[in-house]
Amino acid sequence: MLADTINRAARRVPAWPIYILGLIPFGWWVYLGATGGLGAEPVEALEHELGEFALKLLIVVLAITPLMRLARVNLVKYRRALGIMTYVYVMLHFAVWLVLDVQILSEVWADIVKRPYVTVGFVAMLLMTPLALTSNNWSIRKLGPRWRKLHKLTYPVAVLGALHFVMLRKGFQLEPLIYMAIILGLVGLRYLPKPGRRVARA
Structure with missing residues (x-):
């Protein structure tokens, strides 16, 4: 079976290369930006690429359990390595917006408060921070059952991230709506009964 083949391969392939391979897209986009390959608005293009890649990684994380x-x-x-790389790209997205786009620190908070799509994205980043900080064995041991509850924040983070993308693209645009539909679908799958478990009758 295909699943058995994939599982056997997964047992042989470690997770640590994800941390190295995951940075390749960032390096490529920086190179494109430095050589004029990101178009007339390289900062905006870099922001977009980093944010969209973070969403793609988040979708992969959400898809692991289903x-x-x-x-x-x-x-x-x-999952841990992919989740950490997702946070890395979220922070890179935020750093490009902060340092290269806004630039004036006094205007950062004004943007966060006045622009709803920035507010949503900022809240998603804040909620994601404790998840990244506790993605280690020490935190799992210390938090015990609370660790699993804390990491359920992944679901609202994903929805907020998709909403940030939808709000950023003003008007009806298909691409961010597709991301939102995929994320809502994956979050919804979490509430399906597990195979082999009987559903209680009302």
Whole structure:
């Protein structure tokens, strides 16, 4: 079976290369920006690429549990590395906006308060920070059952991230709506009964 083949391969491939390979897109976009390959608005293009890649990584993270439950594909060992890389790209997205776009520090808070899409994105980043800080074995041991509850924040973070993208693209645009639909679908799958579990009758 395909699932067995993937699971055997996953057991042999460690998670640590994700931290190295995950930075390749960032390096490529920086190179493009420095050589004029990001168009007339390189800062805006870099912001967009970083933010969209973070959303893509977040979708992969959200898909790991449904894959395991529905297709018996076990990629759980990669979830921590993928989650951390998602946060790295969120922070890079924020740093480009802060340093290269806004530039004037006194205007940062004004933008966060006055622009709803910035507010939504900033809240998503704040909620994601404790998830990144506790993505280690020490935190799992110290927090115990509370760790799993804390990391359920991944779901509202994902929805807020998609909403940030939708609000950023003013008017009806298909691409951010597709991201929102995928994320809502993956979050919704969490509430499906697990295979083999009987659904209680009302």
